[in-house]
Amino acid sequence: MQVDANAMEGWWYEGAGMYRHTWLVKRNPLHIATDGVFANPVKNADGSWSIPVETTLYGMEQKPSTVQVESTLIDPEGKPVVSGHIEATIQPLGESVAKFTLPVSSPRLWSVDQPTLYTVRTVVKRDGVVLDELTIHNGFRTIRFDPDKGFFLNDKPVKLLGTANHQDHAGVGVAVPDSLWEFRVRRLKEMGSNAYRCAHNAPAAEFLDATDRLGLMEIDENRNFGSSPEHLRQLDWMIRRDRNHPSVIMWSVFNEEPSQGSEMGYQLVRRMSASVKELDTTRPVTAAQSNSDLNPVNASQAADVAGFNYVYRDFDEYRRVNPSKPMFSSEDTSSVMTRDQYTTDRKAMLLDSYDDQVLPWGLSHRDAWKQVDERPFIFGTMVWTGFDYRGEPQPLSWPAAGSSFGIMDLCGFPKAAYWIHQAQWITDRPILHVIPHWNWAGSEGKPIKIMVATNAESVALFLNGNHIAEKPVDRYEMVTFDVPYTTGTLEARALNGGKEVARFDVETTGVPSAIRLTPDRKSMAGDGNDAQPFTVEVVDARGRVVPTADVPVTFSLSGPGAIIGLNNGDPTNHEPEKGTQHSTYHGSAQVIVQSELAGQGKLTLHATSPRLSAGDVSVDVIATAAPPAVTEITNPPLTLTDWRRSPISMDRPDLKVQEAHHAWTLTRTPAVLPSRCTRRRTRRHSRTDRLRVNRLLCQRCPNFAAWKGIPL
Numbered sequence: 001m002q003v004d005a006n007a008m009e010g011w012w013y014e015g016a017g018m019y020r021h022t023w024l025v026k027r028n029p030l031h032i033a034t035d036g037v038f039a040n041p042v043k044n045a046d047g048s049w050s051i052p053v054e055t056t057l058y059g060m061e062q063k064p065s066t067v068q069v070e071s072t073l074i075d076p077e078g079k080p081v082v083s084g085h086i087e088a089t090i091q092p093l094g095e096s097v098a099k100f101t102l103p104v105s106s107p108r109l110w111s112v113d114q115p116t117l118y119t120v121r122t123v124v125k126r127d128g129v130v131l132d133e134l135t136i137h138n139g140f141r142t143i144r145f146d147p148d149k150g151f152f153l154n155d156k157p158v159k160l161l162g163t164a165n166h167q168d169h170a171g172v173g174v175a176v177p178d179s180l181w182e183f184r185v186r187r188l189k190e191m192g193s194n195a196y197r198c199a200h201n202a203p204a205a206e207f208l209d210a211t212d213r214l215g216l217m218e219i220d221e222n223r224n225f226g227s228s229p230e231h232l233r234q235l236d237w238m239i240r241r242d243r244n245h246p247s248v249i250m251w252s253v254f255n256e257e258p259s260q261g262s263e264m265g266y267q268l269v270r271r272m273s274a275s276v277k278e279l280d281t282t283r284p285v286t287a288a289q290s291n292s293d294l295n296p297v298n299a300s301q302a303a304d305v306a307g308f309n310y311v312y313r314d315f316d317e318y319r320r321v322n323p324s325k326p327m328f329s330s331e332d333t334s335s336v337m338t339r340d341q342y343t344t345d346r347k348a349m350l351l352d353s354y355d356d357q358v359l360p361w362g363l364s365h366r367d368a369w370k371q372v373d374e375r376p377f378i379f380g381t382m383v384w385t386g387f388d389y390r391g392e393p394q395p396l397s398w399p400a401a402g403s404s405f406g407i408m409d410l411c412g413f414p415k416a417a418y419w420i421h422q423a424q425w426i427t428d429r430p431i432l433h434v435i436p437h438w439n440w441a442g443s444e445g446k447p448i449k450i451m452v453a454t455n456a457e458s459v460a461l462f463l464n465g466n467h468i469a470e471k472p473v474d475r476y477e478m479v480t481f482d483v484p485y486t487t488g489t490l491e492a493r494a495l496n497g498g499k500e501v502a503r504f505d506v507e508t509t510g511v512p513s514a515i516r517l518t519p520d521r522k523s524m525a526g527d528g529n530d531a532q533p534f535t536v537e538v539v540d541a542r543g544r545v546v547p548t549a550d551v552p553v554t555f556s557l558s559g560p561g562a563i564i565g566l567n568n569g570d571p572t573n574h575e576p577e578k579g580t581q582h583s584t585y586h587g588s589a590q591v592i593v594q595s596e597l598a599g600q601g602k603l604t605l606h607a608t609s610p611r612l613s614a615g616d617v618s619v620d621v622i623a624t625a626a627p628p629a630v631t632e633i634t635n636p637p638l639t640l641t642d643w644r645r646s647p648i649s650m651d652r653p654d655l656k657v658q659e660a661h662h663a664w665t666l667t668r669t670p671a672v673l674p675s676r677c678t679r680r681r682t683r684r685h686s687r688t689d690r691l692r693v694n695r696l697l698c699q700r701c702p703n704f705a706a707w708k709g710i711p712l
Contacts, residue, residue: 019175020204024630029060030067030090031132032124035240039071039120040282041104041140049140051102055122059090066090067126069098074119076108081118109154110139110246112194115215117246137212139246145284145305145326147319150379153217159373160217160380161425162195163188163407164331166389167203170410170533171565171577171592173390177531178206180592183520185210187412188386192425197221197288197330197382200255202238211247218245219286219330219382221252225259227271235272239279251276252330254287254299256309261292265299273302288330293318300325310334310361312371319377328380329372334362336395336404339415339569340547340586342436342449349393349400349572353416353435354451359395365407365417369424370476383407383421393571402571409569411533411590419453420478430502431455432494437547438506440485447482454478456494456501464488470495510540512549515607515615517591525624526560528597534605534617536589549587555580556606560599560621565592595621 025034036056043049053071070085081104088098108116116139123133144152151158168174169184181204188196196216198207201223211218220242224231235253242248253272259265273285284304292298293306293314300306306318307330319327337353344352351357355364363371365383372381388406402410407417419433435451452459452473459479460470463486473479483490491505518535538549557563566577568585575582582589593605600623607615 019173021206023628028131030065030124030126031058032056032122032134033058033095035237037071037120037122037134037136038240038243038279039102039122039136039138040244040280041107041118041138042282043140043142049104049107051104051120051138053084053100053102053120053122055088055098055124057088057090057096057098057124059092059094059096061090061092064089064091065126067124067131069122069124071100071102071120071122073102073104074121076116076118104140107140110141110212110215111154112158112215112217115139115213115246117212120244136244137209138244139212141246143249143283145379147324147326148377150376151326151328158194160195160328160382161193161421162197162217162219162380162382163193163386164197164199164382164384165386166199167201168389168410169387169412169565170567170569170590172531176204177529177564177592177594178204178209179530179532181207182210182214183533184387184412185214185216187408189214189216191407191414191418191422193386193421195219195249195380195382196386197252199331199385200288202242205241208242208245208247212245216247217249218247219250219252220248221288222254222272225254225257225268225272227268227275232272232275235275236279239276243280243283248283250284250286250305251280252286252288252307253303255331256288256290257299260287260289260299261295263297266297266302269299269302273304284326286328286330290331294321307331312363312368315371315375315378327378328382329368329378330382331384332363332372332381333365333368333383334359334405335364335368335417337415337417338404338571339409339413340437346396349396351396351404354449355417355420357395365420366424366476366478369421373424373476387412388569388571396571399574400572401574404571410571411567411569411588413569413588413590416451416453423453423455423478424475427455430494430496432459432492432502432504434490434492434504434506436506438485438488438490438508439546439548443485445484445486448485450481450483450490452479452481452492454492454494454502456496458495460493460495462491462493465491507544509544509546510542512538512546512551512612513541514539514613515553515609516543517605517607517615517617519605519617519619521619523620523622524561524593524595524603526595526597526599526621527624527627528595528599529627530624531564531592531594532619534591534593536584536591536607536615538584538587538609538612545587547587550584551609551612552581552583553589553607553609555582555591557593557603558606559603559618560596560601561593561603562596563591563605564594566590597626598623 033056038054039051041049041051055069066087066089068087072083073081075081082102084100084102086098086100088096090096110116117137119137121135124131142154169176169180197219198221200221222235253269276285286305286307287299287303288307288309289300290309293300305326309331335355336351336357338351341350342352358364372378385405387408388403388410390402392403393400408414416435423431432454454473458472461468461481471479487508489505489507493500494502516537516539520532524530537545538551540546566582568589570585599621601621602618603621604618
């Protein structure tokens with residue numbers, strides 16, 4: 001199977017083709033429809049819990065049939081909790097929805113900190129014979145959006161600490177392995193984030209499995225804005241597929257549409273919202289609106305929750321005009337920085353990481369959070385973006401081919417913004433980080449700007465043991481110092497009430513000495529699907545990362561796996577992301593390794609670089625059952641005979657005159673292109689030619705101009 005993605009459909013470089021799992025499903029003629037079980041728990045007015053189970057059945061049999069539908073709730077330990085059943089009759093070529101309710105006593109709740117998941121197993125039987133079954137995961141939790149006090153999860157106020165993100169990752173583009181979704185969710189959680197907005201399309205199902213499992217609230221976003229049958233069908237598909245996930249808390253129906261400030265935008269959201277409510281009434285509908293929110297008629301008025309993209313100036317006035325409408329910052333910030341770069345040089349495509357490079361419509365990471373945090377009625381933020389992504393290199397230009405908006409780079413390596421947000425968002429433990437590194441050869445005696453990201457009350461700074469200064473910390477702006485450079489150790493001490501609560505230092509490193517490799521995990525599943533990133537670092541003789549080291553590295557792999565991606569987070573880097581060679585950027589790079597199908601044993605990654613000691617690391621590949629798969633089918637010959645086309649003409653054809661047609665035969669076999677063609681234009685080609693006729697036709701043919709470029 002293949003997809004022709006030559007025609008542009010995507011935004012920026014979000015990818016095209018078949019980049020997610022594709023399943024061939026074999027079913028009984030009478031079966032559960034795709035995504036046909038809806039079992040989202042609800043808390044009743046009296047405080048009790050229940051699960052309204054809806055099972056959509058479809059029948060292709062010749063006559064009506066009656067079946068028994070049974071659903072069982074299973075707890076996290078695999079023990080049955082409660083079951084229910086009902087009979088349903090399905091008409092030929094028709095659908096039927098079987099409904100009943102499962103009462104549940106004292107369930108464990110799903111939350112960001114304790115993401116407890118349950119399972120609902122639904123079985124369809126006829127005369128005791130199982131026809132179909134489906135297992136879904138769900139979670140018990142309540143969500144509430146208050147126009148004055150913000151968002152509540154399980155009746156507790158929670159500020160959404162979120163990021164908006166495209167769907168690509170270093171080395172693999174948008175064909176992201178399932179385990180990399182988990183890696184990205186973990187990186188965000190470690191930063192203190194609790195929410196995620198998918199920008200601007202329905203996420204991979206495996207991503208939502210990870211947000212459910214790890215505890216990250218999520219906003220599903222619709223791809224195409226419209227109320228045509230096809231657009232509503234796409235919206236309905238997303239709702240049906242994702243409505244059992246406890247991590248999903250809102251449905252977003254558009255992002256920054258031109259009609260958002262008009263009657264048209266209002267009516268479109270009104271219709272799309274009604275379509276959502278037919279499938280799910282437990283979550284509100286929102287939209288990411290970037291202007292015109294104060295117009296007399298605008299799209300936000302038809303949404304349950306108003307989302308604001310960069311219109312901070314309207315927060316207070318919108319609340320005054322719409323006092324009953326919950327509000328959040330659906331997209332903000334747009335501060336750009338290059339990882340571990342601390343001077344700006346636009347010609348060299350370099351942006352400093354002090355959070356000072358802000359695009360005209362945005363704010364810094366510090367100020368954008370302040371606008372949200374100081375307003376209780378703005379229940380959360382979605383920073384643009386959590387990770388860098390391909391495309392949109394503004395304010396830079398070629399050779400920059402990737403964005404610099406990310407809190408992390410394309411690999412998931414932290415930028416300064418990561419430590420700023422960690423200090424802003426984490427409150428249960430001391431956070432302290434010094435920006436930048438302390439390798440400034442040639443700048444001896446010159447002042448270096450120091451930013452300390454911390455959630456402490458004050459910071460004391462020391463250079464080589466000598467006290468430099470102590471300053472109070474602004475919880476939004478953090479704290480900065482100017483320190484004349486000299487080699488050694490720069491140390492920060494975080495203080496609360498004058499008492500030290502944390503220390504952090506940066507040291508001047510030695511020269512590059514070796515390559516160090518660190519896997520994200522110590523083991524992998526040998527299913528041919530599991531993948532993980534390995535961090536590549538250039539270190540000195542004492543094992544400290546050299547933050548100025550850009551060196552070429554060659555990789556080799558032994559054992560049951562393969563290298564599937566390479567990158568270093570530099571948006572101007574154009575080295576191949578496939579292969580065995582890549583350079584580090586500011587001392588770091590990333591290699592993504594995938595296990596081999598039916599793999600087992602040690603997998604060892606080896607890295608070498610001129611004049612540096614080689615690096616080696618091994619992980620265990622554990623024998624794992626192979627995922628379901630269809631046996632590969634080789635392409636049979638394809639023959640098209642007597643394909644006709646009239647000659648190109650600027651004149652309108654005469655319907656009474658029989659046109660002379662050009663006809664030829666196209667035969668596909670695993671052969672090679674002939675060096676010359678025949679007048680019948682018989683073609684033989686390999687599979688790699690992708691069946692494009694314009695790549696097969698011989699320009700020596702006298703009729704070439706009449707039929708070149710015709711797609712097959």
